[in-house]
Amino acid sequence: MSETKRTIGVLGAGAIGSTVCADLVLHGFRVVLVDTDPAALDRARDVVVEAARFGPMLRPALPRSAPEDALAAVAPSADLTALAACEFVVENVSERWEVKEEVYRALDGVLPPGVGIGVNTSSIGIGRLAATTRRPDLVVGVHFMNPSYLKDTVEVMRGADTSEECMTYVRGLLGDLGKTAVVVGDFPGFVSNRISHLFFNEAARLIEEHGLQPDVVDTIFKRCFGHRMGPLETIDLIGVDTVTLTLDSLFDSYQDPRFQASGLLRSLMADGRLGRKTGAGFYDYGASPGGSPGATTNSRRKA
Ligand SMILES: NC(=O)c1ccc[n+]([C@@H]2O[C@H](COP(=O)([O-])OP(=O)(O)OC[C@H]3O[C@@H](n4cnc5c(N)ncnc54)[C@H](O)[C@@H]3O)[C@@H](O)[C@H]2O)c1
Numbered sequence: 001m002s003e004t005k006r007t008i009g010v011l012g013a014g015a016i017g018s019t020v021c022a023d024l025v026l027h028g029f030r031v032v033l034v035d036t037d038p039a040a041l042d043r044a045r046d047v048v049v050e051a052a053r054f055g056p057m058l059r060p061a062l063p064r065s066a067p068e069d070a071l072a073a074v075a076p077s078a079d080l081t082a083l084a085a086c087e088f089v090v091e092n093v094s095e096r097w098e099v100k101e102e103v104y105r106a107l108d109g110v111l112p113p114g115v116g117i118g119v120n121t122s123s124i125g126i127g128r129l130a131a132t133t134r135r136p137d138l139v140v141g142v143h144f145m146n147p148s149y150l151k152d153t154v155e156v157m158r159g160a161d162t163s164e165e166c167m168t169y170v171r172g173l174l175g176d177l178g179k180t181a182v183v184v185g186d187f188p189g190f191v192s193n194r195i196s197h198l199f200f201n202e203a204a205r206l207i208e209e210h211g212l213q214p215d216v217v218d219t220i221f222k223r224c225f226g227h228r229m230g231p232l233e234t235i236d237l238i239g240v241d242t243v244t245l246t247l248d249s250l251f252d253s254y255q256d257p258r259f260q261a262s263g264l265l266r267s268l269m270a271d272g273r274l275g276r277k278t279g280a281g282f283y284d285y286g287a288s289p290g291g292s293p294g295a296t297t298n299s300r301r302k303a
Pocket of ligand 1: 120
Protein backbone atom coordinates (compact mmCIF):
# COMPACT_ATOMS: atom_id res chain seq x y z
CA MET A 1 0.00 0.00 0.00
CA SER A 2 1.48 3.35 -0.96
CA GLU A 3 2.07 5.88 1.80
CA THR A 4 0.04 9.09 1.61
CA LYS A 5 2.37 11.97 0.85
CA ARG A 6 2.43 15.02 3.09
CA THR A 7 1.36 18.21 1.33
CA ILE A 8 3.10 21.56 1.78
CA GLY A 9 1.99 24.83 0.20
CA VAL A 10 4.44 27.07 -1.60
CA LEU A 11 3.07 30.54 -2.24
CA GLY A 12 5.08 32.51 -4.81
CA ALA A 13 6.81 30.59 -7.60
CA GLY A 14 9.57 33.06 -8.46
CA ALA A 15 13.36 32.85 -8.12
CA ILE A 16 13.31 31.23 -4.67
CA GLY A 17 9.81 29.71 -4.40
CA SER A 18 10.40 27.55 -7.47
CA THR A 19 13.53 26.06 -5.88
CA VAL A 20 11.78 25.47 -2.53
CA CYS A 21 9.06 23.62 -4.45
CA ALA A 22 11.70 21.50 -6.23
CA ASP A 23 13.42 20.74 -2.92
CA LEU A 24 10.16 19.57 -1.32
CA VAL A 25 9.08 17.29 -4.15
CA LEU A 26 12.55 15.73 -4.41
CA HIS A 27 12.22 14.91 -0.71
CA GLY A 28 8.91 13.13 -1.23
CA PHE A 29 6.37 15.86 -0.44
CA ARG A 30 3.43 16.94 -2.54
CA VAL A 31 3.41 20.67 -3.21
CA VAL A 32 0.51 22.98 -3.92
CA LEU A 33 2.29 25.79 -5.77
CA VAL A 34 0.37 29.07 -5.99
CA ASP A 35 1.29 32.15 -8.00
CA THR A 36 -0.87 34.79 -9.65
CA ASP A 37 1.47 34.83 -12.67
CA PRO A 38 0.98 31.81 -14.99
CA ALA A 39 4.44 32.42 -16.53
CA ALA A 40 6.02 31.98 -13.08
CA LEU A 41 4.20 28.66 -12.66
CA ASP A 42 5.54 27.55 -16.06
CA ARG A 43 9.10 28.55 -15.22
CA ALA A 44 8.81 26.72 -11.91
CA ARG A 45 8.08 23.50 -13.82
CA ASP A 46 11.41 23.93 -15.63
CA VAL A 47 13.17 24.47 -12.30
CA VAL A 48 11.64 21.24 -10.91
CA VAL A 49 12.76 19.28 -13.99
CA GLU A 50 16.27 20.75 -13.83
CA ALA A 51 16.53 20.06 -10.09
CA ALA A 52 15.51 16.42 -10.63
CA ARG A 53 18.02 16.02 -13.48
CA PHE A 54 21.05 17.80 -12.08
CA GLY A 55 20.41 18.35 -8.35
CA PRO A 56 21.73 14.99 -7.12
CA MET A 57 24.96 15.46 -9.12
CA LEU A 58 25.57 18.78 -7.41
CA ARG A 59 24.35 17.72 -3.95
CA PRO A 60 24.78 13.97 -3.61
CA ALA A 61 22.57 13.88 -0.49
CA LEU A 62 19.57 14.97 -2.59
CA PRO A 63 17.17 12.07 -3.26
CA ARG A 64 16.89 10.98 -6.88
CA SER A 65 13.58 11.27 -8.67
CA ALA A 66 12.53 10.98 -12.30
CA PRO A 67 11.66 14.46 -13.62
CA GLU A 68 8.13 13.31 -14.52
CA ASP A 69 7.57 11.98 -10.99
CA ALA A 70 8.84 15.24 -9.49
CA LEU A 71 6.50 17.22 -11.75
CA ALA A 72 3.56 14.96 -10.93
CA ALA A 73 3.98 15.88 -7.24
CA VAL A 74 3.37 19.58 -7.97
CA ALA A 75 -0.17 20.95 -8.14
CA PRO A 76 0.12 24.45 -9.65
CA SER A 77 -2.68 26.96 -9.09
CA ALA A 78 -3.44 30.65 -9.35
CA ASP A 79 -5.99 30.32 -6.56
CA LEU A 80 -4.98 30.96 -2.96
CA THR A 81 -7.76 28.71 -1.65
CA ALA A 82 -5.89 25.72 -3.13
CA LEU A 83 -3.61 26.03 -0.08
CA ALA A 84 -6.40 25.11 2.33
CA ALA A 85 -5.46 21.41 2.31
CA CYS A 86 -1.77 21.93 3.19
CA GLU A 87 -0.17 21.12 6.55
CA PHE A 88 2.16 24.16 6.31
CA VAL A 89 2.74 26.98 3.81
CA VAL A 90 6.05 28.55 2.79
CA GLU A 91 5.35 32.09 1.58
CA ASN A 92 7.68 33.52 -1.07
CA VAL A 93 5.83 36.44 -2.67
CA SER A 94 7.60 39.65 -3.68
CA GLU A 95 9.66 41.53 -1.07
CA ARG A 96 7.22 44.45 -0.77
CA TRP A 97 5.42 45.10 2.50
CA GLU A 98 2.15 46.06 0.73
CA VAL A 99 2.13 42.80 -1.23
CA LYS A 100 3.01 40.58 1.73
CA GLU A 101 0.57 42.32 4.10
CA GLU A 102 -2.35 41.72 1.74
CA VAL A 103 -1.28 38.12 1.14
CA TYR A 104 -1.03 37.36 4.88
CA ARG A 105 -4.51 38.72 5.59
CA ALA A 106 -5.96 36.63 2.74
CA LEU A 107 -3.93 33.52 3.61
CA ASP A 108 -5.06 33.70 7.23
CA GLY A 109 -8.63 33.53 6.01
CA VAL A 110 -7.93 30.49 3.82
CA LEU A 111 -5.84 28.27 6.11
CA PRO A 112 -7.54 26.16 8.79
CA PRO A 113 -6.60 26.92 12.40
CA GLY A 114 -3.39 25.19 13.41
CA VAL A 115 -1.66 25.51 10.03
CA GLY A 116 1.62 27.43 10.23
CA ILE A 117 3.21 29.86 7.80
CA GLY A 118 6.93 30.01 7.02
CA VAL A 119 7.91 33.51 5.96
CA ASN A 120 10.66 33.34 3.36
CA THR A 121 11.60 36.99 3.45
CA SER A 122 14.92 38.77 2.98
CA SER A 123 14.31 41.59 5.41
CA ILE A 124 10.74 42.04 6.64
CA GLY A 125 10.04 41.54 10.36
CA ILE A 126 8.33 38.25 11.26
CA GLY A 127 6.40 39.81 14.15
CA ARG A 128 5.12 42.57 11.87
CA LEU A 129 3.70 40.03 9.42
CA ALA A 130 2.48 37.72 12.18
CA ALA A 131 0.48 40.62 13.66
CA THR A 132 -1.64 40.80 10.48
CA THR A 133 -2.92 37.26 11.20
CA ARG A 134 -4.95 35.52 13.91
CA ARG A 135 -2.19 32.92 14.28
CA PRO A 136 0.94 34.89 15.32
CA ASP A 137 2.16 31.84 17.27
CA LEU A 138 2.28 29.85 14.03
CA VAL A 139 4.25 32.35 11.93
CA VAL A 140 7.99 31.74 11.70
CA GLY A 141 10.76 33.05 9.45
CA VAL A 142 12.40 30.45 7.21
CA HIS A 143 15.04 32.11 5.06
CA PHE A 144 15.88 29.51 2.43
CA MET A 145 19.10 30.03 0.48
CA ASN A 146 19.07 29.91 -3.31
CA PRO A 147 18.74 27.39 -4.86
CA SER A 148 17.07 25.69 -1.92
CA TYR A 149 17.58 22.12 -3.16
CA LEU A 150 21.38 22.55 -3.13
CA LYS A 151 21.64 24.09 0.33
CA ASP A 152 21.83 22.35 3.67
CA THR A 153 21.29 25.23 6.08
CA VAL A 154 18.39 27.61 6.63
CA GLU A 155 18.31 30.81 8.69
CA VAL A 156 15.23 30.56 10.92
CA MET A 157 13.81 33.70 12.47
CA ARG A 158 11.74 33.23 15.60
CA GLY A 159 9.21 36.02 16.11
CA ALA A 160 8.29 37.23 19.61
CA ASP A 161 5.05 35.20 19.46
CA THR A 162 6.29 32.12 17.57
CA SER A 163 5.40 29.10 19.70
CA GLU A 164 7.75 26.31 20.73
CA GLU A 165 5.39 23.90 18.94
CA CYS A 166 5.85 25.85 15.70
CA MET A 167 9.65 25.86 16.13
CA THR A 168 9.62 22.10 16.68
CA TYR A 169 7.52 21.60 13.55
CA VAL A 170 9.83 23.75 11.41
CA ARG A 171 12.98 22.08 12.69
CA GLY A 172 11.38 18.74 11.82
CA LEU A 173 10.35 19.86 8.34
CA LEU A 174 13.82 21.23 7.62
CA GLY A 175 15.31 18.01 8.97
CA ASP A 176 13.15 16.09 6.48
CA LEU A 177 14.77 18.23 3.76
CA GLY A 178 18.25 17.34 5.04
CA LYS A 179 18.73 20.84 6.40
CA THR A 180 19.92 22.34 9.65
CA ALA A 181 18.16 25.35 11.14
CA VAL A 182 20.26 28.19 12.51
CA VAL A 183 17.88 30.19 14.69
CA VAL A 184 18.35 33.93 14.92
CA GLY A 185 16.17 36.72 16.30
CA ASP A 186 13.62 38.84 14.53
CA PHE A 187 15.39 41.97 13.30
CA PRO A 188 15.33 43.42 9.76
CA GLY A 189 17.66 41.58 7.38
CA PHE A 190 18.44 38.99 10.08
CA VAL A 191 22.10 37.96 10.07
CA SER A 192 22.57 37.02 6.42
CA ASN A 193 21.07 39.99 4.63
CA ARG A 194 21.88 42.73 7.10
CA ILE A 195 25.51 41.95 6.29
CA SER A 196 25.39 40.67 2.70
CA HIS A 197 23.33 43.53 1.32
CA LEU A 198 25.94 46.03 2.50
CA PHE A 199 28.61 44.41 0.38
CA PHE A 200 26.21 43.75 -2.50
CA ASN A 201 25.43 47.45 -2.56
CA GLU A 202 29.09 48.47 -2.25
CA ALA A 203 30.04 46.11 -5.09
CA ALA A 204 27.45 47.78 -7.33
CA ARG A 205 28.67 51.23 -6.25
CA LEU A 206 32.27 50.30 -7.09
CA ILE A 207 31.24 49.36 -10.63
CA GLU A 208 29.30 52.60 -10.93
CA GLU A 209 32.03 54.84 -9.54
CA HIS A 210 35.14 53.23 -11.02
CA GLY A 211 33.89 51.50 -14.15
CA LEU A 212 35.22 48.12 -13.00
CA GLN A 213 34.11 44.97 -14.79
CA PRO A 214 31.83 42.78 -12.63
CA ASP A 215 34.20 39.82 -12.88
CA VAL A 216 37.06 41.86 -11.41
CA VAL A 217 35.04 42.43 -8.24
CA ASP A 218 33.76 38.83 -8.16
CA THR A 219 37.23 37.38 -8.75
CA ILE A 220 38.60 39.22 -5.71
CA PHE A 221 35.91 37.64 -3.53
CA LYS A 222 36.42 34.17 -4.98
CA ARG A 223 40.20 34.03 -5.28
CA CYS A 224 41.24 36.18 -2.35
CA PHE A 225 38.46 35.46 0.14
CA GLY A 226 37.57 31.92 -0.94
CA HIS A 227 33.87 32.70 -1.56
CA ARG A 228 32.15 30.31 -3.98
CA MET A 229 30.46 33.20 -5.76
CA GLY A 230 31.23 36.90 -5.95
CA PRO A 231 28.71 39.57 -4.85
CA LEU A 232 27.60 40.52 -8.37
CA GLU A 233 27.06 36.90 -9.44
CA THR A 234 25.08 36.45 -6.23
CA ILE A 235 22.91 39.49 -6.96
CA ASP A 236 22.16 38.02 -10.39
CA LEU A 237 21.22 34.71 -8.78
CA ILE A 238 18.95 36.27 -6.15
CA GLY A 239 17.46 38.80 -8.59
CA VAL A 240 18.40 42.49 -8.99
CA ASP A 241 14.78 43.40 -8.12
CA THR A 242 14.72 41.37 -4.91
CA VAL A 243 18.11 42.76 -3.80
CA THR A 244 17.01 46.35 -4.53
CA LEU A 245 13.67 45.87 -2.72
CA THR A 246 15.51 44.33 0.22
CA LEU A 247 17.85 47.33 0.40
CA ASP A 248 14.80 49.64 0.34
CA SER A 249 13.22 47.67 3.16
CA LEU A 250 16.48 47.73 5.18
CA PHE A 251 16.79 51.48 4.62
CA ASP A 252 13.19 51.98 5.81
CA SER A 253 13.97 49.99 8.95
CA TYR A 254 17.39 51.34 9.87
CA GLN A 255 17.46 54.76 8.13
CA ASP A 256 21.13 54.04 7.50
CA PRO A 257 22.41 55.55 4.22
CA ARG A 258 24.58 52.48 3.64
CA PHE A 259 21.37 50.68 2.71
CA GLN A 260 20.38 53.25 0.06
CA ALA A 261 20.39 51.19 -3.14
CA SER A 262 23.01 52.20 -5.71
CA GLY A 263 21.84 53.98 -8.85
CA LEU A 264 23.18 51.08 -10.91
CA LEU A 265 20.93 48.57 -9.14
CA ARG A 266 17.95 50.86 -9.72
CA SER A 267 18.71 51.36 -13.40
CA LEU A 268 19.21 47.61 -13.99
CA MET A 269 15.87 47.01 -12.29
CA ALA A 270 14.14 49.69 -14.37
CA ASP A 271 15.60 48.13 -17.55
CA GLY A 272 14.31 44.67 -16.57
CA ARG A 273 17.87 43.34 -16.27
CA LEU A 274 17.01 41.30 -13.19
CA GLY A 275 19.77 38.69 -13.42
CA ARG A 276 19.44 35.02 -14.23
CA LYS A 277 15.66 35.05 -14.18
CA THR A 278 15.49 37.45 -17.14
CA GLY A 279 18.66 36.23 -18.88
CA ALA A 280 20.77 39.31 -18.07
CA GLY A 281 21.83 41.42 -15.11
CA PHE A 282 25.44 42.24 -14.24
CA TYR A 283 26.23 39.33 -16.56
CA ASP A 284 24.58 38.07 -19.73
CA TYR A 285 23.19 34.52 -19.54
CA GLY A 286 22.63 34.14 -23.25
CA ALA A 287 19.64 32.13 -24.35
CA SER A 288 18.64 30.78 -20.94
CA PRO A 289 16.32 33.28 -19.30
CA GLY A 290 14.88 31.81 -16.17
CA GLY A 291 18.43 30.96 -15.31
CA SER A 292 19.77 27.75 -14.09
CA PRO A 293 20.16 28.29 -10.38
CA GLY A 294 22.55 25.42 -10.03
CA ALA A 295 24.60 26.28 -13.10
CA THR A 296 28.18 27.33 -12.71
CA THR A 297 29.28 30.79 -13.68
CA ASN A 298 30.89 29.32 -16.82
CA SER A 299 27.49 29.59 -18.45
CA ARG A 300 27.49 33.37 -18.47
CA ARG A 301 29.27 36.20 -20.21
CA LYS A 302 30.08 39.66 -18.97
CA ALA A 303 27.23 42.01 -19.86
N1 LIG B 1 15.62 35.34 -4.63
C1 LIG B 1 16.22 34.79 -3.59
O1 LIG B 1 17.33 34.27 -3.71
C2 LIG B 1 15.55 34.79 -2.24
C3 LIG B 1 16.11 34.01 -1.20
C4 LIG B 1 15.45 33.96 0.04
C5 LIG B 1 14.30 34.68 0.25
N2 LIG B 1 13.80 35.44 -0.77
C6 LIG B 1 12.54 36.16 -0.49
O2 LIG B 1 11.52 35.38 -1.10
C7 LIG B 1 10.48 36.24 -1.59
C8 LIG B 1 10.34 36.05 -3.10
O3 LIG B 1 11.55 36.48 -3.71
P1 LIG B 1 11.90 36.12 -5.23
O4 LIG B 1 13.27 36.60 -5.45
O5 LIG B 1 11.53 34.72 -5.53
O6 LIG B 1 10.89 37.12 -5.98
P2 LIG B 1 10.30 36.96 -7.45
O7 LIG B 1 9.88 38.32 -7.83
O8 LIG B 1 11.25 36.22 -8.32
O9 LIG B 1 9.01 36.03 -7.22
C9 LIG B 1 7.90 36.47 -6.47
C10 LIG B 1 6.67 35.76 -7.00
O10 LIG B 1 5.55 36.14 -6.19
C11 LIG B 1 4.43 36.19 -7.04
N3 LIG B 1 3.38 36.97 -6.40
C12 LIG B 1 3.34 38.30 -6.18
N4 LIG B 1 2.20 38.63 -5.56
C13 LIG B 1 1.51 37.48 -5.38
C14 LIG B 1 0.25 37.16 -4.79
N5 LIG B 1 -0.52 38.10 -4.25
N6 LIG B 1 -0.17 35.87 -4.79
C15 LIG B 1 0.61 34.91 -5.35
N7 LIG B 1 1.80 35.15 -5.92
C16 LIG B 1 2.25 36.42 -5.93
C17 LIG B 1 4.97 36.83 -8.32
O11 LIG B 1 4.12 36.58 -9.43
C18 LIG B 1 6.32 36.16 -8.44
O12 LIG B 1 6.29 35.01 -9.27
C19 LIG B 1 10.88 37.65 -1.20
O13 LIG B 1 10.32 37.98 0.03
C20 LIG B 1 12.40 37.54 -1.09
O14 LIG B 1 12.96 38.53 -0.25
C21 LIG B 1 14.38 35.51 -2.00
